[in-house]
Amino acid sequence: MKKLFILSILFSFLFVSCNDEPEPNPEVIRAYCYLYHFIPEHGSVIWEVDESVLPEEQLYGVQFPGAVLLETVGEEITFTVKYSGTEAVIISQSFQLEKNKFYNVIAHGSIEDPVMLIREIETSNPESGKVKFQTLHSISGQGPIDVYMGGASPNNRFVSELAYLSLSIPYEVTDLDARAAITVSAHSEEYNQDSVLLTSIYNGEIIADAYYLTVLAPSTYQPESDLTLWLYELPLD
Structure with missing residues (x-):
């Protein structure tokens, strides 16, 4: 025992x-x-x-x-x-x-x-001045998703076509982009405003040289509740 x-x-x-x-x-x-x-x-x-x-x-x-x-x-x-x-x-x-x-x-x-x-958890440190992320897709019934940070250009898409129940590989973003805006959308070849699922603006709790897990999931245990991008700090070396 x-x-x-x-x-x-x-x-x-x-x-x-x-x-x-x-x-x-x-x-x-x-x-x-x-x-x-x-x-x-x-x-x-x-x-x-x-x-x-x-x-x-x-x-x-x-x-x-x-x-x-x-x-x-x-x-x-x-x-x-x-x-x-x-x-x-x-x-x-x-x-x-x-x-x-x-x-x-x-x-x-x-x-x-x-x-x-x-x-x-891959604990290597991000490049100086950047923020390290992983994203989990946990919305039942939702197809693949894309994640944009700091804008809507192709250079701002850091996660592409992440399937339901999947965890992305670690990726790094400048702290300014991460704090400016995080947008999650249904996957499309190019950014489409009509496909946006949620946008998180002014993410003041995000700091440079840190590592976060983000989880796209309902805001409560009720499946019909609003979507939220949950944020959790992870360890680094």
């Missing part, structure tokens, strides 16, 4: 994988995870990591950062998402975590077909 501890300073929670009492001053082997819940129609869910249950429910759209203590430099860990009320399993997936690496673990999709996306 795995044990679960809380870290209130560095992380919201800490998963510890161990079968025996630790020896004095054992080597601590960690992998770091950021959990997200974007499954519609569920205001909150319960996460279980290798049979250890998080002590708090995770609300829709909230980022949970934490660390898994591994028994070896690489270990397969099972992530499970359950209904808050019945604790019935919504989705479960295993993934090989490695020492000192960072991972996004995202539960999304639809209530009929939930998906868990687990990806290592």
Whole structure:
């Protein structure tokens, strides 16, 4: 049975994988995870990591950062998402975590077909003065999307034809472009104002030399709620 501890300073929670009492001053082997819940129609869910249950429910759209203590430099860990009320399993997936690496673990999709996306976070720093992004498309029923920053010219399109449930590769944008405007549109060969899904203007919280995950998803767990481009800071070296 795995044990679960809380870290209130560095992380919201800490998963510890161990079968025996630790020896004095054992080597601590960690992998770091950021959990997200974007499954519609569920205001909150319960996460279980290798049979250890998080002590708090995770609300829709909230980022949970934490660390898994591994028994070896690489270990397969099972992530499970359950209904808050019945604790019935919504989705479960295993993934090989490695020492000192960072991972996004995202539960999304639809209530009929939930998906868990687990990806290592590429922590290299952006070019000086730029901002690093990744974008996730999590709008059920919406075809591929494009993402523009700082304008509508071809040079301002940083994501093209991103399919539903897909995560883009990392890309870099000048901080001025990112703060000026972020526009998400249905994919088209050229920019089309009629295809715009949302525009985020004056993004003052975005800073240079940082790394962000953006998620196109409903603004609440209700699928018919307005679209929002959620923004989460990610770690860098």
